[in-house]
Amino acid sequence: MSIPSTLALYFSYPFVRYAFVVAVVISLSASLLGVTLVLKRYSFIGDGLSHVAFGAMAIASVFKLINNNVIVLPLTIVAAIILLRTGKNAKVKGDAAIAVFSVGALAIGYLIVNVFSTSANVSGDVCSTLFGSTSLLTLTESEVWFSVILAVVVIGLFIFLYNKIFAVTFDEDFASATGINADRYNLIIAILIAVIIVMGMNLVGSLLISALVIFPALSAMRIFKNYHSVVICSAVIAVICAVLGMLMSILLSTPVGATIVTVDMIVFAVTSINPVRKG
Amino acid sequence: MAYITCRDLKLGYDGRVVTEGINFEVEEGDYLCIIGENGAGKSTLMKALMNLNKPMSGSIVFSDDIKRNEIGYLPQNKEFQRDFPASVGEIVISGCLSKCGWRPFYNRSEKKIAEENMKRMDIWELRKKCYRELSGGQQQRVLLARALCAAGKLLLLDEPVTGLDYKVTCEFYGLLSELNRAGVSIVMVSHDLEEAMGHSNKILQIGREQVFFGDKNAYLMSESWKSFHQHHKDHCHQNENKQKRITGYEPDRKFEEADKNETYDAQYRGGDRS
Numbered sequence: 325m326s327i328p329s330t331l332a333l334y335f336s337y338p339f340v341r342y343a344f345v346v347a348v349v350i351s352l353s354a355s356l357l358g359v360t361l362v363l364k365r366y367s368f369i370g371d372g373l374s375h376v377a378f379g380a381m382a383i384a385s386v387f388k389l390i391n392n393n394v395i396v397l398p399l400t401i402v403a404a405i406i407l408l409r410t411g412k413n414a415k416v417k418g419d420a421a422i423a424v425f426s427v428g429a430l431a432i433g434y435l436i437v438n439v440f441s442t443s444a445n446v447s448g449d450v451c452s453t454l455f456g457s458t459s460l461l462t463l464t465e466s467e468v469w470f471s472v473i474l475a476v477v478v479i480g481l482f483i484f485l486y487n488k489i490f491a492v493t494f495d496e497d498f499a500s501a502t503g504i505n506a507d508r509y510n511l512i513i514a515i516l517i518a519v520i521i522v523m524g525m526n527l528v529g530s531l532l533i534s535a536l537v538i539f540p541a542l543s544a545m546r547i548f549k550n551y552h553s554v555v556i557c558s559a560v561i562a563v564i565c566a567v568l569g570m571l572m573s574i575l576l577s578t579p580v581g582a583t584i585v586t587v588d589m590i591v592f593a594v595t596s597i598n599p600v601r602k603g
Numbered sequence: 604m605a606y607i608t609c610r611d612l613k614l615g616y617d618g619r620v621v622t623e624g625i626n627f628e629v630e631e632g633d634y635l636c637i638i639g640e641n642g643a644g645k646s647t648l649m650k651a652l653m654n655l656n657k658p659m660s661g662s663i664v665f666s667d668d669i670k671r672n673e674i675g676y677l678p679q680n681k682e683f684q685r686d687f688p689a690s691v692g693e694i695v696i697s698g699c700l701s702k703c704g705w706r707p708f709y710n711r712s713e714k715k716i717a718e719e720n721m722k723r724m725d726i727w728e729l730r731k732k733c734y735r736e737l738s739g740g741q742q743q744r745v746l747l748a749r750a751l752c753a754a755g756k757l758l759l760l761d762e763p764v765t766g767l768d769y770k771v772t773c774e775f776y777g778l779l780s781e782l783n784r785a786g787v788s789i790v791m792v793s794h795d796l797e798e799a800m801g802h803s804n805k806i807l808q809i810g811r812e813q814v815f816f817g818d819k820n821a822y823l824m825s826e827s828w829k830s831f832h833q834h835h836k837d838h839c840h841q842n843e844n845k846q847k848r849i850t851g852y853e854p855d856r857k858f859e860e861a862d863k864n865e866t867y868d869a870q871y872r873g874g875d876r877s
Contacts (some may be wrong), residue, residue: 363687459770484707491697494689501653501676503701549733552688 327575334574335500342468347584349475351536352528354520355562358541359555360513364494367408370512371534372422373521376403376543378530379429381453393470397522402430402487404518408510454528455582465528471523478516485509491553528581539566539588546595561591605630605755606669606788607652612661614647620659621647624812629757629790631668634783635798637792638831639809645792648678648809649761652790668756677746679761691745692730693739695721698752713752720748724778740771747778751787758782762789764798775803796835797799 334340361367380399407422437450456509467602483490490510491499500506517537544558569584576583605628611715612625622644623847629635637645650656651663653676675698694718696709705711709717721727724744729737734745743763750758760779764772772795783789793799799806806822808814815827822828 487697487700487703487708488645488692490689491700492696494687494697495678497653497655497678497835498676498698498749498753499700501759502674502698503670545686547690550731551688551693551738554688576661 330575331571338465339463340574342463342465343580344567344570346463346468346471347527347570348563349472349582350520350523351540351562351584353478353482353557354524354533355477355538355540355558356479356555357513357516357520358394358537358562359551359558360489360493360538361517361537361545362535362541362545366417366513366517367534367538368422370517370521372407372426373400373404373518374525374530374533375426376400376429377521377525378453379433379436380462381525382433386436386440386538391466391470393522396525397482397519400518401515404514405511405527408514433526452529453525454529454531454580456525456527456532467526471526473517474523478519481512481516485512485524486555489513494551511603528584532581535585535588536562538598539585539592542591543588543595546592562588565591606633606666607790608662608664608666610662610664612648612651612663613659614644614649614651615659616656617819622811622813625661625807625809626813627807627816629788631756632783632786633805634780634789634803635791635805635807636803637790637807637809638794638796638799639814643809643811645809646761647668649790649792652759666711667692673754673756675750675752675758677743677750677758677760677763679763679765683807687735689734691721691726691729691732691734692717694734694745695726695730695752696749698749698754716752717748720751724748738771740766740774743767743771743775744778747775754787757788757790760789762792762794764793764795772798815859847852 361370372375375456377396377400380396381392384395387395389395403425407425425585434450438446488499488504488509491504492506492513496506496510520537521533524536527533528536537590540562541554543553548554548557565587566584569587570580572587573580573583590600607629609625609627611623613620613623614625615621621642625648627635637648639645647656651658653674696714698720699709699713699716702713718727721730724747726741726744726748729741729745734742737745747763750760758779763779764775767775776798779789779791783802789803789845791799791803800819800823803819805817806819806829808822814831815822815825
């Protein structure tokens with residue numbers, strides 16, 4: 325079958341169209357926040373949170389809810405706030421606290437899944453939570469709406485707070501000294517990260533979500549040198565990579581999450597090798 | 604009424620007192636230099652003035668004439684994140700942010716303020732340039748323009764010339780004096796005694812407790828100045844001798860100031876984390 329007809333066949337299924345919408349909105353919101361995360365040196369918090377989200381997902385699966393996000397989202401947000409607070413506390417070093425959180429959450433999550441799971445295929449469940457292999461193509465319409473609404477909230481807040489986020493990211497001391505409530509914006513940033521990670525779990529799984537956050541931002545920073553252009557470029561790269569990755573995974577029958585992340589990686593490699601410097 | 608009135612300040616962190624008994628005022632048009640030994644709590648005092656940390660006791664009162672968002676701050680010339688992609692224009696206008704309140708974007712008058720301050724600091728042509736590609740002097744002027752966007756009335760500076768060469772340092776102090784003449788009050792932490800004595804009108808010297816506060820001319824007559832200055836000169840002399848020993852070269856008179864600045868920097872950069 326030729327490539328166009330294969331694609332036409334796939335797109336006649338609603339779940340493929342859903343998956344496309346979800347992939348684009350999630351990649352877009354992850355990349356917007358990604359710039360801030362990378363510059364604020366919060367990348368590791370994103371990574372730690374994704375493990376926490378895995379643990380939360382395991383807990384949620386025990387309760388057999390219709391929508392696991394009811395449990396996963398609040399737990400991840402709480403973890404984000406705690407990690408942000410400990411990051412500022414000199415007595416507990418931030419990176420150690422994150423390691424404790426993420427490894428602990430992984431262990432407990434796997435333990436819970438193993439002990440309580442009624443599913444016949446435990447390792448399959450774990451694998452899809454970690455790498456998001458097949459879950460994207462079994463999305464329901466309500467999950468699509470959930471992702472789209474969250475993405476709109478994240479993107480809207482980002483645009484609304486754009487200048488404040490820039491100021492707090494570039495020089496927190498100056499911002500506080502001139503009367504900006506830096507803690508408040510840090511908190512908002514942490515909550516947005518948590519939301520994005522939970523959204524991204526459906527798409528690429530908890531282990532790969534950090535890639536969606538970090539790669540587009542890093543690639544954009546190789547090309548542009550002012551904040552405004554970097555943010556826009558990062559968003560454009562993220563959307564292109566998401567679309568390309570989805571198409572490739574359909575044509576080559578590869579896992580969706582891993583394919584999107586690989587495309588992101590290739591773009592990053594290309595921008596690193598050939599740094600086109602523009603103003 | 605004075606812009607800032609400090610009474611019986613006790614400063615420190617983690618329950619450890621760094622300095623206490625601090626009493627001073629900053630009035631409109633003042634050029635106050637805060638000097639003191641390494642680790643005397645100069646930066647801690649500055650942070651307290653900026654509301655970044657709370658004094659252990661005592662009070663800092665801002666008069667009604669000056670609001671929080673009319674104070675500009677120029678940090679120690681710290682190394683900003685090296686890979687931060689930000690243009691000069693973006694950084695300067697971020698000084699206007701506190702004027703925005705909940706409004707998400709800058710309005711025309713704030714853009715105008717940013718433009719005026721960039722022109723004032725002679726960086727208007729650089730506005731599209733990336734901050735990290737500028738020279739140290741240019742970067743400092745960008746931060747000063749940002750501080751001016753926030754301020755208008757009062758500038759707080761924490762060792763603003765650290766890491767700058769002699770010529771740029773002179774230019775920078777020239778800019779400050781100009782601003783001061785134009786009505787901007789200045790409070791500066793400085794290691795550069797010659798400069799502090801040259802341009803300021805008031806001096807605050809602190810140690811474990813306040814050593815001196817008052818008029819510069821009164822300070823120059825005081826015992827505190829004599830001993831502090833002597834101590835300072837000894838330091839410089841040692842360094843000069845060291846250099847002579849190492850290189851067999853006597854520093855040219857013309858560059859002596861520059862050398863002195865550098866040696867001060869080298870001495871103080873290591874320890875001053877207060």
